[in-house]
Amino acid sequence: ETGVTQTPRHLVMGMTNKKSLKCEQHLGHNAMYWYKQSAKKPLELMFVYSLEERVENNSVPSRFSPECPNSSHLFLHLHTLQPEDSALYLCASSLTQEGGTEAFFGQGTRLTVV
Amino acid sequence: AQSVTQLDSHVSVSEGTPVLLRCNYSSSYSPSLFWYVQHPNKGLQLLLKYTSAATLVKGINGFEAEFKKSETSFHLTKPSAHMSDAAEYFCVVSEVDTGRRALTFGSGTRLQVQP
Numbered sequence: 001e002t003g004v005t006q007t008p009r010h011l012v013m014g015m016t017n018k019k020s021l022k023c024e025q026h027l028g029h030n031a032m033y034w035y036k037q038s039a040k041k042p043l044e045l046m047f048v049y050s051l052e053e054r055v056e057n058n059s060v061p062s063r064f065s066p067e068c069p070n071s072s073h074l075f076l077h078l079h080t081l082q083p084e085d086s087a088l089y090l091c092a093s094s095l096t097q098e099g100g101t102e103a104f105f106g107q108g109t110r111l112t113v114v
Numbered sequence: 115a116q117s118v119t120q121l122d123s124h125v126s127v128s129e130g131t132p133v134l135l136r137c138n139y140s141s142s143y144s145p146s147l148f149w150y151v152q153h154p155n156k157g158l159q160l161l162l163k164y165t166s167a168a169t170l171v172k173g174i175n176g177f178e179a180e181f182k183k184s185e186t187s188f189h190l191t192k193p194s195a196h197m198s199d200a201a202e203y204f205c206v207v208s209e210v211d212t213g214r215r216a217l218t219f220g221s222g223t224r225l226q227v228q229p
Contacts, residue, residue: 002157002159004157006157041221042219042220042221042222043204043219045217045218090157090158092158101146101208101217102146102148102160102163102208103160103217104160105150105157105158105159106157107155107156107157108156108157110155
């Protein structure tokens with residue numbers, strides 16, 4: 001266990017559905033991230049939150065909407081997704097400090113869009 | 115800008131033989147470098163990290179990596195492979211000086227361990 005918990009672990013949704021992914025950490029970290037992991041592609045950074053403020057948004061389609069209500073929780077709201085959005089979505093958190101910014105990852109949510 | 119190149123997408127070794135997973139990086143600033151491992155259907159686990167201290171870094175499960183600035187490399191090694199080492203390994207770079215907090219991942223190397 002890394003201290004980063006993602007729910008649900010698996011999600012199947014239709015293209016017209018609305019769902020949310022949840023991430024939670026109680027490590028005292030001040031930054032949280034969403035990554036997308038597709039088959040045969042490198043991990044793609046989607047969003048970065050630092051101190052609950054979004055500081056990076058890597059050209060992600062608007063059908064993905066992040067929310068960070070506090071430093072311990074991060075959500076990814078999904079609506080009108082496409083089949084190519086099927087992937088493993090990984091949440092991570094870190095403590096920005098001198099000497100490197102290692103991230104701790106959750107186990108991911110396996111999303112299938114049908 | 116920072117980038118990472120993992121030179122092999124697949125590596126296959128026999129149990130008990132050495133492991134070498136290669137990684138080259140590009141960074142405009144003094145980088146921090148990491149190796150992560152991902153077992154099937156699991157999240158990523160930190161194996162080890164380099165943050166400008168000793169250039170030879172020891173990690174968990176007997177893995178180690180050496181930072182070579184002249185070669186811009188950070189190869190991962192293990193003297194003797196175990197079946198449980200079969201997984202995907204990611205080399206990762208972070209540029210602390212720029213204040214950019216996120217990590218840049220390599221494309222991954224899948225390690226197979228044959229009995």
